[in-house]
Amino acid sequence: MKKGRIIILSGPSGVGKGTVLREVMRRRPELRFSISATTRPIRPSETDGVNYHFISREAFEKLIADDALLEYVTYANNYYGTPEKPLDEANAQGISVVLEIEAQGALKVFERRDDVISIFIAPPSYAELERRLVGRGDTAPEIMQERLRIARWECEVAKKYQYIVVNDNIERAADQIDAILTAEGCRAEYQSMILFEEEK
Amino acid sequence: MKKGRIIILSGPSGVGKGTVLREVMRRRPELRFSISATTRPIRPSETDGVNYHFISREAFEKLIADDALLEYVTYANNYYGTPEKPLDEANAQGISVVLEIEAQGALKVFERRDDVISIFIAPPSYAELERRLVGRGDTAPEIMQERLRIARWECEVAKKYQYIVVNDNIERAADQIDAILTAEGCRAEYQSMILFEEEK
Numbered sequence: 257m258k259k260g261r262i263i264i265l266s267g268p269s270g271v272g273k274g275t276v277l278r279e280v281m282r283r284r285p286e287l288r289f290s291i292s293a294t295t296r297p298i299r300p301s302e303t304d305g306v307n308y309h310f311i312s313r314e315a316f317e318k319l320i321a322d323d324a325l326l327e328y329v330t331y332a333n334n335y336y337g338t339p340e341k342p343l344d345e346a347n348a349q350g351i352s353v354v355l356e357i358e359a360q361g362a363l364k365v366f367e368r369r370d371d372v373i374s375i376f377i378a379p380p381s382y383a384e385l386e387r388r389l390v391g392r393g394d395t396a397p398e399i400m401q402e403r404l405r406i407a408r409w410e411c412e413v414a415k416k417y418q419y420i421v422v423n424d425n426i427e428r429a430a431d432q433i434d435a436i437l438t439a440e441g442c443r444a445e446y447q448s449m450i451l452f453e454e455e456k
Numbered sequence: 457m458k459k460g461r462i463i464i465l466s467g468p469s470g471v472g473k474g475t476v477l478r479e480v481m482r483r484r485p486e487l488r489f490s491i492s493a494t495t496r497p498i499r500p501s502e503t504d505g506v507n508y509h510f511i512s513r514e515a516f517e518k519l520i521a522d523d524a525l526l527e528y529v530t531y532a533n534n535y536y537g538t539p540e541k542p543l544d545e546a547n548a549q550g551i552s553v554v555l556e557i558e559a560q561g562a563l564k565v566f567e568r569r570d571d572v573i574s575i576f577i578a579p580p581s582y583a584e585l586e587r588r589l590v591g592r593g594d595t596a597p598e599i600m601q602e603r604l605r606i607a608r609w610e611c612e613v614a615k616k617y618q619y620i621v622v623n624d625n626i627e628r629a630a631d632q633i634d635a636i637l638t639a640e641g642c643r644a645e646y647q648s649m650i651l652f653e654e655e656k
């Protein structure tokens with residue numbers, strides 16, 4: 257049986273990655289979606305183990321001390337991260353797991369391991385993204401400036417991902433991610449064992 | 457405009473690579489098929505520039521001396537090879553070119569450049585390939601032994617290609633090659649310029 261893979265998906269706010277990801281998961285129901293852990297308090301609309309695994313600061317800091325996280329970031333004085341063991345266990349069972357994470361966390365994953373599939377969902381252009389973000393018009397100028405600054409940085413780090421999929425059309429973006437997952441399954445390092453396998 | 461790519465396709469005799477390749481070219485008529493050069497005499501059924509570019513031994517040896525060949529091999533006292541310049545010219549115009557070449561030539565390409573897409577078309581298993589080759593039953597035993605030896609060596613070098621596509625079904629093999637070409641078009645090194653391009 258083939259090992260599953262870790263699939264990292266990132267993209268700037270406003271690029272439509274949630275919609276593209278839902279379409280990919282609809283086409284490939286065998287994919288599992290990774291749930292992050294966080295120390296942020298649960299909100300009334302949220303369910304533990306669905307939106308996040310809500311854990312204590314002590315528990316999270318133990319995961320850090322044990323080097324048990326694939327990646328983590330700090331945001332507004334709370335931790336957000338991905339425990340590594342459940343991913344390795346799913347992969348060993350042949351299950352591929354999708355992580356929708358921020359570029360900041362993704363860069364940490366790339367330093368830690370080289371066997372992940374990484375896809376950055378990009379706007380047709382930075383100018384277009386700016387139009388989409390500003391077009392919402394519901395935000396204070398200083399927050400908007402900060403969002404644009406982050407989006408610009410994210411587009412700059414996009415080249416550190418293996419693949420960049422431009423979301424100018426949801427179906428086409430999903431087609432391309434589908435093709436990337438098929439192609440990665442044909443990589444020689446995952447396929448070469450099959451040729452002589454039955455003779456062993 | 458995006459640069460075209462060189463696509464190397466190999467696979468053992470009897471694996472059905474001609475059929476798979478025709479299906480791929482049918483789906484992607486924008487691909488160009490590379491015509492090799494050879495010093496072997498033209499046969500009555502052949503057309504110069506269609507089956508091969510038939511050239512003199514002197515002309516071929518000048519290409520070797522000028523380091524103008526992407527790869528070449530010697531077989532039955534004749535040269536077979538691929539001039540590099542027409543490929544580079546096509547790629548610069550955005551045209552991708554498919555080379556159907558033997559593994560021996562492909563390995564030379566991998567040493568020469570790292571920007572090609574390489575796909576090995578494999579049988580479902582070596583045992584299956586053996587059955588297909590022997591099943592033809594039209595060949596002297598010593599020639600059959602030689603073919604099996606070559607096929608076995610080819611399956612062993614398959615892991616030096618980037619991708620291995622198993623031809624258990626022509627449509628599925630063509631789907632996978634299609635997906636590989638789409639995925640390669642999404643590689644960050646080919647895509648990353650688009651994000652800020654229009655602002656320059």
